[in-house]
Amino acid sequence: MPLIESEAGLIERLRDLFHTSFENGVEVGIGDDGAVIAANNNKLVATVDMAVEEIHFKREWSTPFQIGAKLTTANLADVFAMGATPKYLLVAAAITEVNNSQTVTDLANGIRSVADKFKVSVIGGDLSKSEKMSLSITALGELSGKAITRDGAKVGDLVYLSALPGLSAAGLAILTRGLNRPKYVVEAHLNPKLVAPNNLMKVANSMCDISDGLVSDAGNIAKASGVNIDLSKELLQKSDDYKDLAELASELGEDVFDWILTGGEDHFFLATVSADKASDDLGLLVGKVEAGSGVVNLDGKAITKAGYQHF
Amino acid sequence: MPLIESEAGLIERLRDLFHTSFENGVEVGIGDDGAVIAANNNKLVATVDMAVEEIHFKREWSTPFQIGAKLTTANLADVFAMGATPKYLLVAAAITEVNNSQTVTDLANGIRSVADKFKVSVIGGDLSKSEKMSLSITALGELSGKAITRDGAKVGDLVYLSALPGLSAAGLAILTRGLNRPKYVVEAHLNPKLVAPNNLMKVANSMCDISDGLVSDAGNIAKASGVNIDLSKELLQKSDDYKDLAELASELGEDVFDWILTGGEDHFFLATVSADKASDDLGLLVGKVEAGSGVVNLDGKAITKAGYQHF
Structure with a gap:
């Protein structure tokens, strides 16, 4: 599709904005009909995510930098x-302000703030005018071993979380009340930090991110694997982050376990791991995998509430 | 990003809509955090395109099927x-009508009408509500030889077009006047047909598609290759399609060469080919590559008009 007035100028600007010195086997980058990559091996993971103004973010709350970084x-x-x-990445x-250099630059810098951290190259893009901002990003990754899918959980596995979820929901609760602090809580919602689950990736039988909410995503693993996942309130409370989160919830009159279990938009990871590979390096041990048919339990009682929904 | 109300139901529906029996090395398709593909070789081409309501299409003119097919x-x-x-493909x-099964199905069927023709698999997707419809598609392709980039045109090359452009612009001119026939002309704008440039791919020194308009895209090759591209009015007029197009232009009081040179949105191909590989099987011979510095000439006179612009 044609781009904006000076397509050549824009493409050059995007090429500059996304120029890095990472190798990554990019043989042709931004500026031709398509990018050419020579991956290290022939297995790739591909995924696409979209964020739409008023549905996934509000311009009053989020800067273009934050919108780009979060997606x-x-x-x-x-x-x-x-x-x-x-x-x-392809973006x-x-x-709205397609000719506003600053918005494009801020969006690009937000994307790069995360991409650079993981040495990820932006190899393609398209830009259009629109009444509402929307952003869609495709990510490609290299897979050196077997993919860790949702259907690999085994009865007897331990359930680990890379970190305690809920802070993003706390940030949203604060913003919804017209407040903007504590800053680290609001930031957890507007520009969540990503930490690669390096240790979990080495040993997990099944894994997913919990951006749709812990119960919802644990349910996906339980269903795909044909098992039950039993979470423990006591184990979740053992997290170093629990006390702060519980205090925030209490101050705002909310249920901290609503945030933890169904909050969503925390980009942490849930994995199931064989019991003989248990280790504190894997994150928070929060439960175990039991024989069953796709149910998520908290302390033995089924949780049916769906994850956080945008509408 | 979380999807709509019943994410599980939706993913299942998309998985059904995009289910094909093509092999393509898809190890994990729609339904997990990402798709896993095992390509036949390690070189891939990746590109992303976006279409936004009111900018690239109008809902009064285009059905969801056509919007999906065209992008x-x-x-x-x-x-x-x-x-x-x-x-x-990742879509x-x-x-607007995110819960309207028919719109989602029509969009998916439009995408499949083109993807199926080329045995392309849809391996990922995301769906969101939005006030205006927008669609973004990432395509991945396998490259068995060297990529044909824009910078490979050599002085002395012949310039070929896979087909005469202009019919999409003619269709747009008709729709803009509130008319809707001749049908084949309107269709050329709303649901243009794609023919793989199989013969050109085998011999081209440089190639691009001319969706931004012939002059604009020829200019990209000329600039990237550091040459001039000389097009010939007489050669363009030799196309079998020229007479009909000229008649349409005359009926609508438009300049047929405006459509041919700057119309845009015809998904045909421009390639430069060594003179010793000249053949009628390559399409329309429309000019030659001369020494120069990035200029596109028509019968020896520089054309500076930019391609078709959406805004």
């Missing part, structure tokens, strides 16, 4: 969740 | 233009 985080999390290493952005 | 066509054309064979769609 990149969501996208790379999906690649890691498959046990792969993200390498390439399609629709923005 | 897929644009996308696959970019892969072919690099000399690669398209294999995989992000934002639509």
Whole structure:
């Protein structure tokens, strides 16, 4: 599709904005009909995520930098969740101020703030005018071993979380009340940090990210694997982050376990791991896999509430 | 990003809609955090295209089927233009009627109408609500030889077009006047047909698709290769399609060469080919490559008019 007025100028600007010195086997980058990559091996993971103004973000709350960073985080999390290493991004952005250099630059810098951290190259893009901003990012990752899918959980596996979820929901609760602090809580919602689940990737029988909410995503693993996942309130409370989160919830009159179990938009990872590979290096041990038919239990009682929904 | 109300149900529906029996090395398809593909070799071409309501299409003119088909066509054309064979698509769609099964089905069927023709698999997707419809598609293709980039045109090359452009612009001119026939002309704009440039791919020194308009895209090759491209009015008029197009232009009081040179949105291919490989099987011979510095000439006179612009 044709781009904006000076397509050549824009492509050059995007090429500059996304120029890095990472090798990554990019033989042809931005500027031709398509990019050419020579991956290290022939197995790739591919995933696409979209964020739309008023549905996934509000311009009053989020800067273009944060919008770009957050979607990149969501996208790379999906690649890691498959046990792969993200390498390439293709970005399609629709923005109101298409001729506003600053918005394009801020979006690009937000995307790069996350991509650079993981040495990921932006190899393609498209830009269009639109009444509402929307952003769609495709991530490609290299898979050196077997993909870690949702259907690999085994009865007897331990359930680990890379970190305690809920802080993003806390940030959203604060913003919804018209407040903007504590800053680290609001930031957890507007620009969540991504940490690669390096240790979990080495040993997980099944894995997913929990951006749709812990119960919802644990349910996906339980269903795909034909098992039950039993979470323990006591184990979740053992997290170093629990106390702060519980205090925030209490101050705002909310249920901290609503945030933890169904909050969503925390880009952490849930994995099931054989019991003989148990280790504190894997994150928080929060439960175990039991024989069953796709149910998620908390302390033995089924949780049916769906994850956080945008509408 | 979380999807709509019943994410599980939706993913299952998309998985059904995009289910094919093509092999293509898809190890994990729609339904996990990401798709896993095992390509036949390690070189891939990747490209992304976006279409936004009111900018690239109007809902009064285009059905969801046509919108899906047209963007897929644009996308696959970019892969072919690099000399690669398209294999995989990832689709992000934002639509108003997100719970309207029919719109999602029609969009998916439109995408498949083109993808199936080229045995391309849809391996990932995201769907969101939005006030205006927008669609973004990433295509991945396999490259068995060297990529055909824009910088390979050599002085003395012949310039070929896979077909005469202009019919899409004619269709747009008709729709803009509130008319809707001749049908084949309107269809050329709303649901352009894609023919793989199989013969050109085998011999081209440089190639691009001409969706931004012949002069604009020929200019990209001229600049990237550091040559001039000399087009010939007489040669363009030799096309079998010229007479009909000229008659349409005359009926509508438009300049047929405006359509041919700057119309845009025809997903045909421009390639430069060594003179010793000249053949009628390559399409229309329309000019030659001369020494120069990035200029496109028509009968020896520089054409500076930019290609078709959406805004």
